[in-house]
Amino acid sequence: MKVVLRKVNTTPLDFEIKSNEITFKGYLQYDSGKLILLKAKLSGKIDADCDICADEFKLDVDEDIEFFISDGIYEKDEDSLLDVVEVLNSVADLEEIMNSEIELIKSDYNICENCQKNSVFEEEAFLR
Template sequence: MKIAFAKVANQNVDFEIKSEELNFKGHLKRIDHKNVKCLGNISGSTAHNCDRCGADISLDINENVDLIVSDGVYTDPENELSDAIEFFDHQIDLEEILKSEIEAFKSDYFYCKDCKNL
Protein backbone atom coordinates (compact mmCIF):
# COMPACT_ATOMS: atom_id res chain seq x y z
CA MET A 1 0.00 0.00 0.00
CA LYS A 2 1.43 3.33 -1.08
CA ILE A 3 0.29 6.77 0.00
CA ALA A 4 1.47 9.92 -1.75
CA PHE A 5 3.34 12.36 0.48
CA ALA A 6 1.10 15.12 -0.90
CA LYS A 7 -2.00 13.39 0.52
CA VAL A 8 -0.72 13.51 4.10
CA ALA A 9 -1.85 16.76 5.67
CA ASN A 10 -1.86 17.99 9.26
CA GLN A 11 -4.72 15.61 10.01
CA ASN A 12 -3.92 11.98 10.80
CA VAL A 13 -4.10 9.56 7.88
CA ASP A 14 -5.03 6.17 9.33
CA PHE A 15 -3.81 2.96 7.73
CA GLU A 16 -3.93 -0.78 8.27
CA ILE A 17 -2.19 -3.44 6.22
CA LYS A 18 -1.94 -7.18 6.68
CA SER A 19 0.83 -9.43 5.44
CA GLU A 20 0.55 -13.15 6.15
CA GLU A 21 -0.02 -13.32 9.91
CA LEU A 22 1.13 -9.76 10.64
CA ASN A 23 -0.98 -6.64 11.08
CA PHE A 24 0.49 -3.13 10.77
CA LYS A 25 -1.90 -0.45 11.98
CA GLY A 26 -1.35 3.21 12.76
CA HIS A 27 -1.43 6.72 11.34
CA LEU A 28 0.67 9.21 9.41
CA LYS A 29 0.90 12.91 10.22
CA ARG A 30 2.85 15.63 8.44
CA ILE A 31 5.76 17.20 10.36
CA ASP A 32 6.96 19.63 7.68
CA HIS A 33 7.07 19.95 3.88
CA LYS A 34 9.37 16.87 3.49
CA ASN A 35 8.74 14.72 6.56
CA VAL A 36 5.88 12.64 7.91
CA LYS A 37 5.61 10.98 11.31
CA CYS A 38 4.59 7.30 11.26
CA LEU A 39 3.15 5.98 14.52
CA GLY A 40 1.76 2.49 14.69
CA ASN A 41 1.95 -1.07 15.94
CA ILE A 42 2.96 -4.34 14.32
CA SER A 43 1.35 -7.42 15.82
CA GLY A 44 1.02 -11.07 14.94
CA SER A 45 3.52 -13.84 14.30
CA THR A 46 6.19 -14.65 11.74
CA ALA A 47 8.29 -17.68 10.89
CA HIS A 48 11.96 -17.73 11.87
CA ASN A 49 14.74 -20.22 12.49
CA CYS A 50 16.36 -20.89 15.85
CA ASP A 51 19.67 -19.04 15.84
CA ARG A 52 21.41 -21.97 17.53
CA CYS A 53 20.07 -25.19 15.95
CA GLY A 54 18.15 -23.92 12.92
CA ALA A 55 14.78 -25.40 13.94
CA ASP A 56 11.63 -23.70 12.64
CA ILE A 57 10.07 -21.40 15.24
CA SER A 58 7.31 -18.82 15.29
CA LEU A 59 7.96 -15.36 16.71
CA ASP A 60 5.13 -13.48 18.37
CA ILE A 61 5.44 -9.79 17.61
CA ASN A 62 3.87 -6.80 19.33
CA GLU A 63 6.14 -3.87 18.46
CA ASN A 64 5.43 -0.15 18.39
CA VAL A 65 6.64 1.81 15.38
CA ASP A 66 7.68 5.45 15.78
CA LEU A 67 9.67 6.81 12.88
CA ILE A 68 10.09 9.68 10.47
CA VAL A 69 9.36 9.09 6.80
CA SER A 70 11.21 11.48 4.51
CA ASP A 71 10.44 12.47 0.93
CA GLY A 72 14.05 12.38 -0.25
CA VAL A 73 17.24 12.60 1.78
CA TYR A 74 16.56 13.09 5.48
CA THR A 75 18.49 15.81 7.27
CA ASP A 76 18.20 15.71 11.02
CA PRO A 77 17.68 19.30 12.23
CA GLU A 78 18.90 18.53 15.77
CA ASN A 79 21.82 16.24 14.79
CA GLU A 80 20.32 13.32 16.68
CA LEU A 81 20.21 9.74 15.51
CA SER A 82 16.57 9.77 14.47
CA ASP A 83 14.80 6.64 13.29
CA ALA A 84 13.99 7.59 9.69
CA ILE A 85 13.18 5.96 6.35
CA GLU A 86 13.78 7.78 3.07
CA PHE A 87 11.65 7.36 -0.07
CA PHE A 88 12.58 8.90 -3.40
CA ASP A 89 9.41 8.49 -5.48
CA HIS A 90 7.11 10.86 -3.52
CA GLN A 91 5.24 7.80 -2.18
CA ILE A 92 5.17 6.28 1.32
CA ASP A 93 5.38 2.51 0.87
CA LEU A 94 3.82 1.02 4.02
CA GLU A 95 4.63 -2.54 2.94
CA GLU A 96 8.30 -1.59 2.68
CA ILE A 97 8.16 -0.05 6.17
CA LEU A 98 6.55 -3.24 7.52
CA LYS A 99 9.18 -5.43 5.85
CA SER A 100 12.01 -3.24 7.14
CA GLU A 101 10.72 -3.22 10.70
CA ILE A 102 10.21 -7.01 10.70
CA GLU A 103 13.75 -7.60 9.42
CA ALA A 104 15.12 -5.27 12.10
CA PHE A 105 13.15 -7.22 14.74
CA LYS A 106 14.40 -10.56 13.39
CA SER A 107 18.03 -9.38 13.50
CA ASP A 108 18.07 -10.14 17.22
CA TYR A 109 18.82 -13.67 18.48
CA PHE A 110 15.90 -16.04 18.97
CA TYR A 111 16.12 -19.59 20.25
CA CYS A 112 13.72 -22.54 20.23
CA LYS A 113 12.51 -23.98 23.53
CA ASP A 114 15.21 -26.67 23.45
CA CYS A 115 18.08 -24.20 22.94
CA LYS A 116 16.95 -21.58 25.47
CA ASN A 117 18.25 -23.69 28.35
CA LEU A 118 21.70 -24.42 26.89
Protein backbone atom coordinates (compact mmCIF):
# COMPACT_ATOMS: atom_id res chain seq x y z
CA MET A 1 0.00 0.00 0.00
CA LYS A 2 1.52 3.26 -1.13
CA VAL A 3 0.46 6.62 0.29
CA VAL A 4 1.13 10.01 -1.29
CA LEU A 5 2.36 12.05 1.68
CA ARG A 6 1.00 15.42 0.56
CA LYS A 7 -2.52 13.93 0.81
CA VAL A 8 -2.07 13.16 4.54
CA ASN A 9 -3.55 15.87 6.75
CA THR A 10 -4.42 16.42 10.41
CA THR A 11 -7.31 13.95 10.17
CA PRO A 12 -5.80 10.48 10.78
CA LEU A 13 -5.57 8.30 7.67
CA ASP A 14 -6.23 4.71 8.79
CA PHE A 15 -4.51 1.75 7.16
CA GLU A 16 -4.37 -2.01 7.61
CA ILE A 17 -2.05 -4.42 5.84
CA LYS A 18 -2.27 -8.18 6.25
CA SER A 19 0.45 -10.52 5.06
CA ASN A 20 0.47 -14.22 5.93
CA GLU A 21 -0.06 -14.32 9.70
CA ILE A 22 0.89 -10.71 10.46
CA THR A 23 -1.19 -7.51 10.59
CA PHE A 24 0.15 -3.95 10.42
CA LYS A 25 -2.64 -1.59 11.47
CA GLY A 26 -2.56 2.08 12.40
CA TYR A 27 -2.78 5.57 11.02
CA LEU A 28 -0.82 8.37 9.39
CA GLN A 29 -1.34 11.97 10.49
CA TYR A 30 0.27 15.27 9.52
CA ASP A 31 2.41 16.62 12.37
CA SER A 32 4.42 19.66 11.26
CA GLY A 33 6.69 20.84 8.47
CA LYS A 34 7.51 17.80 6.36
CA LEU A 35 6.74 15.32 9.14
CA ILE A 36 3.96 12.73 9.10
CA LEU A 37 3.33 10.68 12.25
CA LEU A 38 2.98 6.93 11.77
CA LYS A 39 1.43 5.17 14.75
CA ALA A 40 0.65 1.47 14.36
CA LYS A 41 0.58 -2.00 15.86
CA LEU A 42 2.32 -4.98 14.32
CA SER A 43 0.75 -8.21 15.54
CA GLY A 44 0.57 -11.87 14.64
CA LYS A 45 3.20 -14.53 13.99
CA ILE A 46 6.36 -14.48 11.90
CA ASP A 47 8.88 -17.16 10.96
CA ALA A 48 12.11 -16.64 12.90
CA ASP A 49 15.29 -18.64 13.43
CA CYS A 50 16.29 -19.71 16.92
CA ASP A 51 19.64 -18.16 17.85
CA ILE A 52 20.62 -21.25 19.83
CA CYS A 53 19.60 -24.29 17.74
CA ALA A 54 18.97 -22.49 14.37
CA ASP A 55 15.57 -24.17 13.96
CA GLU A 56 12.81 -22.10 12.40
CA PHE A 57 9.84 -21.38 14.67
CA LYS A 58 6.76 -19.15 14.84
CA LEU A 59 7.46 -16.01 16.86
CA ASP A 60 4.55 -14.13 18.42
CA VAL A 61 4.68 -10.43 17.57
CA ASP A 62 2.83 -7.67 19.41
CA GLU A 63 4.73 -4.42 18.81
CA ASP A 64 3.63 -0.80 19.06
CA ILE A 65 5.33 1.26 16.37
CA GLU A 66 5.60 5.02 16.35
CA PHE A 67 7.88 7.22 14.27
CA PHE A 68 7.79 10.07 11.80
CA ILE A 69 8.02 9.96 8.02
CA SER A 70 9.75 12.94 6.43
CA ASP A 71 8.76 14.03 2.95
CA GLY A 72 12.33 14.64 1.84
CA ILE A 73 15.58 14.91 3.76
CA TYR A 74 15.02 15.56 7.46
CA GLU A 75 17.25 18.18 9.04
CA LYS A 76 17.07 17.52 12.75
CA ASP A 77 17.73 19.92 15.59
CA GLU A 78 20.56 19.16 18.00
CA ASP A 79 18.04 18.35 20.75
CA SER A 80 15.77 16.26 18.54
CA LEU A 81 15.16 12.69 19.68
CA LEU A 82 12.69 11.81 16.93
CA ASP A 83 12.77 8.55 15.00
CA VAL A 84 12.42 9.62 11.38
CA VAL A 85 12.22 7.66 8.13
CA GLU A 86 13.05 9.76 5.08
CA VAL A 87 11.04 9.32 1.88
CA LEU A 88 12.53 10.99 -1.17
CA ASN A 89 9.74 10.58 -3.73
CA SER A 90 6.79 11.87 -1.60
CA VAL A 91 5.30 8.36 -1.53
CA ALA A 92 5.46 6.12 1.56
CA ASP A 93 5.34 2.39 0.87
CA LEU A 94 3.67 0.99 4.00
CA GLU A 95 4.34 -2.63 2.99
CA GLU A 96 8.04 -1.83 2.77
CA ILE A 97 7.90 -0.18 6.20
CA MET A 98 6.09 -3.23 7.61
CA ASN A 99 8.69 -5.59 6.12
CA SER A 100 11.51 -3.46 7.56
CA GLU A 101 9.94 -3.66 11.02
CA ILE A 102 9.60 -7.45 10.67
CA GLU A 103 13.28 -7.74 9.71
CA LEU A 104 14.23 -5.65 12.77
CA ILE A 105 12.32 -8.07 14.99
CA LYS A 106 13.95 -11.06 13.29
CA SER A 107 17.41 -9.55 13.87
CA ASP A 108 16.80 -9.51 17.63
CA TYR A 109 17.88 -12.41 19.87
CA ASN A 110 15.11 -14.99 19.40
CA ILE A 111 14.90 -18.35 21.17
CA CYS A 112 12.48 -21.18 20.39
CA GLU A 113 10.34 -22.75 23.11
CA ASN A 114 12.52 -25.90 23.35
CA CYS A 115 15.70 -23.90 23.91
CA GLN A 116 13.95 -21.66 26.45
CA LYS A 117 12.99 -24.76 28.45
CA ASN A 118 16.50 -26.21 28.20
CA SER A 119 18.17 -22.94 29.22
CA VAL A 120 15.93 -22.73 32.32
CA PHE A 121 17.02 -26.25 33.33
CA GLU A 122 20.68 -25.37 32.72
CA GLU A 123 20.37 -22.20 34.85
CA GLU A 124 18.76 -24.14 37.69
CA ALA A 125 21.51 -26.79 37.57
CA PHE A 126 24.19 -24.09 37.51
CA LEU A 127 22.70 -22.28 40.52
CA ARG A 128 22.72 -25.44 42.69
